[in-house]
Amino acid sequence: xxxxxxxxxxxxxxxGGLLQFGWWQMLLYLLVATQITxxxxxxxxxxxxxxxxxxxxxxxxxxxxxxxxxxxxxxxxEWAAIHRKHHAKCETEDDPHSPMHKGIGNVLWKxxxxxxxxxxxxxxxxxxxxxxxxxWVERNLYTRFATLGVVLLLAVSFVLxxxxxxxxxxxQMAWIPFWAAGVxxxxxxxxxxxxxxxxxTATNLTPWAVWIGGEELHNNHHAxxxxxxxxxxxxxxxxxxxxxxxxxxxxxAKVLRVAPSLNLRPNIAMPDAETLxxxxxxxxxxxxxxxxxxxxxxxxxxxxxxxxxxxxxxPRRLRKGMVDDGxxxxxxxxxxxxxxxxxxxxxxxxxxxxxxxADVLESRSHDAAERLRRLQAWCAEAEASGVRALxxxxxxxxxxxxxQA
Numbered sequence: 481x482x483x484x485x486x487x488x489x490x491x492x493x494x495x496g497g498l499l500q501f502g503w504w505q506m507l508l509y510l511l512v513a514t515q516i517t518x519x520x521x522x523x524x525x526x527x528x529x530x531x532x533x534x535x536x537x538x539x540x541x542x543x544x545x546x547x548x549x550x551x552x553x554x555x556x557x558e559w560a561a562i563h564r565k566h567h568a569k570c571e572t573e574d575d576p577h578s579p580m581h582k583g584i585g586n587v588l589w590k591x592x593x594x595x596x597x598x599x600x601x602x603x604x605x606x607x608x609x610x611x612x613x614x615x616w617v618e619r620n621l622y623t624r625f626a627t628l629g630v631v632l633l634l635a636v637s638f639v640l641x642x643x644x645x646x647x648x649x650x651x652q653m654a655w656i657p658f659w660a661a662g663v664x665x666x667x668x669x670x671x672x673x674x675x676x677x678x679x680x681t682a683t684n685l686t687p688w689a690v691w692i693g694g695e696e697l698h699n700n701h702h703a704x705x706x707x708x709x710x711x712x713x714x715x716x717x718x719x720x721x722x723x724x725x726x727x728x729x730x731x732x733a734k735v736l737r738v739a740p741s742l743n744l745r746p747n748i749a750m751p752d753a754e755t756l757x758x759x760x761x762x763x764x765x766x767x768x769x770x771x772x773x774x775x776x777x778x779x780x781x782x783x784x785x786x787x788x789x790x791x792x793x794x795p796r797r798l799r800k801g802m803v804d805d806g807x808x809x810x811x812x813x814x815x816x817x818x819x820x821x822x823x824x825x826x827x828x829x830x831x832x833x834x835x836x837x838a839d840v841l842e843s844r845s846h847d848a849a850e851r852l853r854r855l856q857a858w859c860a861e862a863e864a865s866g867v868r869a870l871x872x873x874x875x876x877x878x879x880x881x882x883x884q885a
Contacts, residue, residue: 497642506641510648514655515691517551520544521559521660522693522720529612530560533708534724537732545613549622549629552656555599556618561609562598566665567705568608570680577665580681580808584670591661659692668698675713676703676764677771677803679842687716694720703764704739712739741883748878751855756848758880759855763841766877770834771803773876774869778830794820805831826867833862833870 492500501509524544527533536544548554562576569575576598579587587594598604622629630653637645663685672683682702689696697710697718704712711718727733740761748755759766779799783790790799797809798817806814821828840854862874 493642495642495644497638497640497645499640501641501644503644506644506648509641510651513551513648513652515693516547517652517655518659518691518693518695519720519723520547520551521656522695523723524548525554525556525559526563526695527708527720527724529556530563531706531737532611533706533735533737535734535736536727540727540732542617545618545622549626550633551630551652553626553630554656555623555626557609557612557614557623558599558605560612561605561607562595564608565598565604567702570682570702571669577661579666579670584666587666587669588662591665592657595657595661660695664692664695664698668696672699674699675768676700677767678702678764679804681808684716687713688719690717690719694718700739706737707739708735709738743881743883744876745879745881748875751852751859751878753848753852754881755878756852756855758882759841759877761882762880766841766880767834767838769876770837770873774867774873775802775827775830775834777869778827778867782824782827802831805835829865830867830870833858833865 523534524536524541525548528536528541535541545556548556565574566576566578571578571580573581575581577587577591577594582594633652634646634649637649639645641648667685668683669681670683672685674683676699678699680702682699684699685696687697694710695701697712697716700710700712700716701707708724709718709721710716711721724733724735728735740758742758742762742765745754779790779794783793786793794802798813798820801807801809801813801817802821806817809817821831837858840851840858843851843854845851859874859878862870865871
């Protein structure tokens with residue numbers, strides 16, 4: 481038997497591979513490798529390919545393609561298509577991974593299975609996957625041999641690190657399925673805070689979480705899907721955006737879109753074309769302002785008039801349900817909320833004003849003049865309502881404008 485197989489060198493190789501890294505060195509490698517994988521998903525697959533918010537230098541773009549193949553076996557076109565469908569069908573039965581329809585437990589722990597199931601809908605991949613890489617390497621290596629990359633990574637990990645490498649490889653294989661397919665797609669539509677009252681349930685999980693690349697700011701992303709920057713409040717930090725700006729400084733990235741800034745013009749007597757443009761870009765901000773500046777004070781006044789605490793007058797889950805007219809409540813709770821509203825004409829009137837405003841903002845009509853006329857009529861009705869908070873809101877709304885870049 482060769483000496484290699486008869487002495488401690490073979491056992492040392494099995495334990496530590498060629499590099500003989502200790503556990504602290506392996507931990508550092510794992511942190512670096514998983515961060516690159518997260519950047520590959522959030523910067524390239526998500527912000528660049530799915531939403532066209534940023535372009536990368538071909539060298540960087542191909543590195544991301546290679547790293548995705550090596551560490552996840554995900555195909556760019558499929559990932560982008562499934563994510564675009566998520567936005568197009570968000571919180572419906574056709575959403576590939578909505579906790580509202582599939583259950584939070586299923587999305588959190590079986591998100592990767594849902595991704596694999598969505599890959600089989602080839603008509604959806606064709607419909608939503610346009611514009612993604614389709615060169616010789618993509619067709620003949622990354623797509624044709626999609627699973628070869630992770631097998632190659634396993635072999636390399638074992639040669640370099642021994643059985644420690646196999647353990648680290650297993651963690652790498654679970655990283656994206658858990659954090660992206662599970663946590664972001666699951667908890668990011670179930671728990672957290674919201675800067676914007678979007679028409680879905682997307683939440684921000686935390687103002688910062690450097691290990692998931694900025695994807696924790698999921699509500700911000702759903703408010704402005706094509707923005708390359710996810711952080712929109714002073715206290716929020718998007719490490720993915722920091723990486724993009726660093727690459728931009730060395731001319732390896734070009735930012736195409738970011739969320740437009742909102743400007744407020746004083747003393748605007750009537751909504752104009754500039755108001756309409758700003759509202760269409762910031763429709764979720766407009767609905768958020770309505771909730772916070774009109775409905776919330778009215779609810780507090782109702783509680784004060786009844787001599788009760790607001791939480792006693794209307795349970796928190798029903799107050800949350802009022803934000804979207806009970807869309808996500810069960811039928812019993814929805815009926816309970818409707819009965820509560822019907823017994824309070826002032827609240828019912830404010831909710832009706834909000835519904836008509838939402839109809840204007842969400843209209844798919846391409847007739848800008850007609851939409852502007854409807855907006856002007858809404859502001860006139862709000863001014864004539866006699867409700868001070870609604871009048872103040874209409875005055876603020878009339879002054880909406882897009883800030884100059």
